[in-house]
Amino acid sequence: MDQSQSKTFDEMWGRDDSLRDAYQTFQTWFSDEDPARLRRKQREAEQIFRLTGITFNVYGETDAAERLIPFDIIPRIIAAREWARLAKGIEQRVRAINAFLHDIYHRQEIVRAGRMPAEMIAKNAAFLPAMIGMTPPGAVYTHIVGIDLVRTGPDEFYVLEDNARTPSGVSYMLENRETMLHMFPELFSQNRVRPVSNYPRMLRRSLAACAPAMTTGTPVVAVLTPGIYNSAYYEHSFLADKMGVELVEGHDLRVVDGRVAMRTTQGYKAIDVLYRRIDDDYLDPLNFNPDSGLGVPGIMDVYRAGGITIANAPGTGIADDKAIYSYMPDIVEFYTGETAILKNVPTWRCSDADSLAHVCDNLADLVVKEVHGSGGYGMLIGPTSSKRELAEFKAKLQKNPHNYIAQPTLALSTVPIFTKAGLAPRHVDLRPFVLCSPAGIEITPGGLTRVALKKGSLVVNSSQGGGTKDTWVLEE
Amino acid sequence: MLGKTAGGLYWMSRYLERSENTARMVEAGLRIALTRAGSADDEWGSVLKTASVLQGYKAKFGAVTKDQAIDWMLRDADNGSSVMSVVEAARNNAKLVRTALTREVWEGVNECWMTLRTALKRPVIERDLPEALALIRQRSAFVRGATAGTMLRNDIYNFSRIGTFVERADNTARILDVKYYVLLPSAMAVGTAVDNVQWESILRSVSAEGGFHMTYGQETRAREIAQFLILDKRMPRSLSFCCDKIRDNLGYLVADYGDRLPCHDMADALGLKFMSHSIDEIFEHGLHEYIQTFLQAVDSLGQQTEIDYRFSV
Numbered sequence: 001m002d003q004s005q006s007k008t009f010d011e012m013w014g015r016d017d018s019l020r021d022a023y024q025t026f027q028t029w030f031s032d033e034d035p036a037r038l039r040r041k042q043r044e045a046e047q048i049f050r051l052t053g054i055t056f057n058v059y060g061e062t063d064a065a066e067r068l069i070p071f072d073i074i075p076r077i078i079a080a081r082e083w084a085r086l087a088k089g090i091e092q093r094v095r096a097i098n099a100f101l102h103d104i105y106h107r108q109e110i111v112r113a114g115r116m117p118a119e120m121i122a123k124n125a126a127f128l129p130a131m132i133g134m135t136p137p138g139a140v141y142t143h144i145v146g147i148d149l150v151r152t153g154p155d156e157f158y159v160l161e162d163n164a165r166t167p168s169g170v171s172y173m174l175e176n177r178e179t180m181l182h183m184f185p186e187l188f189s190q191n192r193v194r195p196v197s198n199y200p201r202m203l204r205r206s207l208a209a210c211a212p213a214m215t216t217g218t219p220v221v222a223v224l225t226p227g228i229y230n231s232a233y234y235e236h237s238f239l240a241d242k243m244g245v246e247l248v249e250g251h252d253l254r255v256v257d258g259r260v261a262m263r264t265t266q267g268y269k270a271i272d273v274l275y276r277r278i279d280d281d282y283l284d285p286l287n288f289n290p291d292s293g294l295g296v297p298g299i300m301d302v303y304r305a306g307g308i309t310i311a312n313a314p315g316t317g318i319a320d321d322k323a324i325y326s327y328m329p330d331i332v333e334f335y336t337g338e339t340a341i342l343k344n345v346p347t348w349r350c351s352d353a354d355s356l357a358h359v360c361d362n363l364a365d366l367v368v369k370e371v372h373g374s375g376g377y378g379m380l381i382g383p384t385s386s387k388r389e390l391a392e393f394k395a396k397l398q399k400n401p402h403n404y405i406a407q408p409t410l411a412l413s414t415v416p417i418f419t420k421a422g423l424a425p426r427h428v429d430l431r432p433f434v435l436c437s438p439a440g441i442e443i444t445p446g447g448l449t450r451v452a453l454k455k456g457s458l459v460v461n462s463s464q465g466g467g468t469k470d471t472w473v474l475e476e
Numbered sequence: 477m478l479g480k481t482a483g484g485l486y487w488m489s490r491y492l493e494r495s496e497n498t499a500r501m502v503e504a505g506l507r508i509a510l511t512r513a514g515s516a517d518d519e520w521g522s523v524l525k526t527a528s529v530l531q532g533y534k535a536k537f538g539a540v541t542k543d544q545a546i547d548w549m550l551r552d553a554d555n556g557s558s559v560m561s562v563v564e565a566a567r568n569n570a571k572l573v574r575t576a577l578t579r580e581v582w583e584g585v586n587e588c589w590m591t592l593r594t595a596l597k598r599p600v601i602e603r604d605l606p607e608a609l610a611l612i613r614q615r616s617a618f619v620r621g622a623t624a625g626t627m628l629r630n631d632i633y634n635f636s637r638i639g640t641f642v643e644r645a646d647n648t649a650r651i652l653d654v655k656y657y658v659l660l661p662s663a664m665a666v667g668t669a670v671d672n673v674q675w676e677s678i679l680r681s682v683s684a685e686g687g688f689h690m691t692y693g694q695e696t697r698a699r700e701i702a703q704f705l706i707l708d709k710r711m712p713r714s715l716s717f718c719c720d721k722i723r724d725n726l727g728y729l730v731a732d733y734g735d736r737l738p739c740h741d742m743a744d745a746l747g748l749k750f751m752s753h754s755i756d757e758i759f760e761h762g763l764h765e766y767i768q769t770f771l772q773a774v775d776s777l778g779q780q781t782e783i784d785y786r787f788s789v
Contacts (some may be wrong), residue, residue, distance in 0.1 A: 050590065051583050051586060051588075051590075052579075052583070053571070053574075053582070053586050198595055228568060228571045228572055235572070237571070237574040237575055240575045241574065241575040246478055246481075247574075247577070248478065248480075248574050249480070251480075252478055252479070252480050262478060263478065263479045263786050263789075264477055264479060264784040264786070265477050265478075265479050265482045265631065265733070265786060266733055266735070267786075325510060474673070
């Protein structure tokens with residue numbers, strides 16, 4: 001490995017400080033800008049976000065109940081050619097995930113073929129026996145998917161995780177673009193950036209296309225939220241608003257004449273497609289968690305009888321389980337007959353004794369995650385942890401190895417952010433949003449770029465001080 | 477529209493209206509205290525009673541003092557009707573019904589909450605009070621302006637308006653209820669200095685000094701004040717005005733939805749029962765009793781509306 005290879009790849013300046021093509025026009029603009037004006041714009045962006053109420057609630061912090069996700073005004077720019085390859089890889093992966101879900105709730109061919117051990121499914125907490133033998137309308141399980149990608153070089157992308165349950169963040173993607181258009185219209189006449197604003201329209205069309213067979217007339221779509229105190233409530237109301245559909249909570253719904261119906265000022269009205277933003281466990285107190293006040297008693301029975309489409313389908317969580325993740329290259333190959341276009345990060349399953357030994361010996365170089373964790377909670381980043389933290393984590397790991405997977409730390413790419421001292425590189429990831437319906441798979445160009453604002457940090461999660469950027473995909 | 481959404485709009489508007497009315501009552505209280513006509517702390521007891529927050533105050537603090545009374549009405553989180561509490565409640569309701577609001581209305585409510593949270597972060601000292609009170613009224617007025625200027629005249633607007641006028645009718649009636657005794661006809665045609673201060677204070681509590689004098693001239697008389705605040709159809713905070721608006725907005729819902737429900741009959745009955753008498757007849761019948769029954773009737777109408785339009789069940 002030569003010197004330049006060991007250096008972090010910056011998406012604007014490459015490894016050798018030479019401006020990459022996609023950023024040419026932007027750099028010309030930026031170098032002519034007065035930094036004081038840009039600082040003012042940065043503050044203006046913050047004010048826009050506060051006023052619009054684009055905030056999120058942080059669990060466990062009562063004082064700062066509502067926080068802004070910091071927004072950085074420097075866009076992340078992806079060339080058309082780079083995106084074309086990514087999009088192909090994403091589509092392949094999402095097709096495979098849907099086929100995998102259909103298979104494990106039916107004949108389990110992948111197990112019969114010896115490509116995946118039976119206990120990976122049978123013993124998986126995210127496997128939902130209620131879904132066995134049932135096919136959702138249009139055979140679509142994951143109507144909305146977010147694929148988390150990281151980049152390590154000009155043509156090297158890895159999938160960090162698949163979000164197949166209820167991926168969030170799309171409202172930030174849309175509002176980030178709106179804010180940039182509002183603040184820097186000139187940038188968008190100088191650069192040909194592919195639009196993202198039709199996402200809500202695509203989402204509604206995609207959901208409607210998955211309506212159950214018994215639907216008559218235009219399908220009635222609704223978004224189900226846990227309520228205003230949920231950390232992603234803003235996004236739920238944003239999507240309902242932009243799609244022009246009702247935003248409902250569990251107590252607005254009940255089963256009436258074999259349909260799930262919402263209480264309106266004029267009585268109960270049946271819903272055809274429910275885009276739910278609550279977990280499987282809370283969906284139906286009669287069938288799952290009996291204490292749930294968020295769901296609808298009996299909705300699973302209506303679902304199984306073909307009276308409603310639930311998006312995403314219950315039981316899809318097993319596909320974004322971090323232990324299943326390690327099988328993704330096999331899954332893609334098994335169901336598509338092709339080699340996976342997007343790479344997986346090499347993953348050690350700690351449930352395996354040899355892997356566990358390896359992980360324990362090399363803890364300082366690895367990232368260890370909980371199999372069902374999310375949001376950056378409960379994870380260990382070896383290289384930045386103290387000896388004591390490593391020792392404590394090792395004890396946890398050995399006590400409950402099934403709960404963990406480990407991965408090498410990747411040299412994540414950087415994109416510059418705007419700081420008082422000018423541009424400064426920070427690590428980023430990317431979550432493109434994918435819609436599936438019987439009509440096909442649609443991917444919004446770009447996605448949500450999350451950026452670790454602290455110098456050198458690899459944690460991009462908003463709950464841990466990460467920020468976001470507008471993400472551009474350039475036209476051909 | 478979801479029943480929950482109708483409820484959210486109704487309560488958002490009620491709470492916003494209450495924030496403004498509470499600010500006015502504090503303002504009227506300050507004015508009386510400054511003129512020193514009578515015991516200042518007694519007067520704050522009466523202000524707290526007007527805002528229906530005296531009981532909670534006494535349970536927490538006991539004796540009434542000016543600073544504590546003002547803080548209780550403006551900021552105290554234990555007082556569910558303090559300005560800060562109701563603005564927060566209004567914002568939570570606005571969040572709940574955000575998909576039904578225009579961007580302007582949502583931002584108006586959100587900005588109201590953001591601004592007042594900063595302005596009322598610490599107890600407001602006396603010399604900053606006028607500014608803080610003006611800010612509260614202004615923020616509420618912004619939302620009303622955005623509502624009038626940007627919302628479609630549909631069921632969303634109607635539920636929001638019904639909330640506004642149910643709350644306003646209730647507030648004006650309470651002000652009259654607490655002060656009814658100073659309005660009772662006395663042997664003397666012109667009131668004493670103390671009466672005059674009290675009368676001005678009532679008018680000030682509903683921002684009606686200007687309107688009153690424009691209508692009735694400079695002389696302030698009890699009978700005219702009662703007439704103005706109860707029966708005047710031009711005065712936007714009078715009971716009669718509120719009754720008309722509630723009936724109208726409920727009526728638009730009938731036109732929109734095609735169903736006549738019990739709350740519509742109650743709204744008609746409210747007008748017939750309370751607004752078809754002259755002010756002298758009302759005095760003869762007993763002002764206090766009249767207002768008490770009015771308050772009950774408005775409360776029942778609000779509750780019936782919640783049931784008929786399925787706000788929560």
